[in-house]
Amino acid sequence: EIVMTQSPATLSVSPGERATLSCRASQSLGSNLAWYQQKPGQAPRLLIYGASTRATGIPARFSGSGSGTDFTLTISSLQSEDFALYSCQQYNNWPLTFGGGTKVEIK
């Protein structure tokens, strides 16, 4: 099973600032990585797949990068609606696995 590790666990950021979230895989994924956003009491929402492709309707301030074992989600200028939990997911191998998440909170 591929283990996904996200850091930091919590990120405190002021509105308008840039947020950089990391996700590391225990083995190479190529570009088979996705990112999800989840707000309290809500279902996750697909943000990014293929490491860098934005899903339909996702604003351009969200960008993904990386390949192999190290990946990054960047939110260029945090809006109030962006404070949430972010999780990465690998789909290079079964079982599909998720990271533990990074909570982005208001500083």
Add this chain to the structure above:
Amino acid sequence: EVQLMESGGGLVQPGGSLRLSCAGSGFTVSNNYMTWVRQAPGKGLEWVSVIYSETSSYYADSVKGRFNISRDKSKNTLYLQMDSLRAEDTAVYYCARLRSAELVFDYWGQGTLVTVSP
């Protein structure tokens, strides 16, 4: 518009059973890869099960032999039969559509809470 709506969660004693349902609208459940994903309180997401066809389904090791995924074409509904429930199965259970090309979860239900406790 694609929508998924889970039901059937609740409180059950250890060793008990529960069946979750997930009604789909705006698309055909039986023509898609459908999954269950759970999230224990304060924890990350965990894939539980996937169904590709009526003869192809797979499970996480943690639930293999205890859970069964199925779907009803006439009702456009996905199910998860959960037997021999344990405390560690306590979680919010989401049904989600799995995009077959990239194996990412593109549509999710709102989730249903399952609590396993004496």
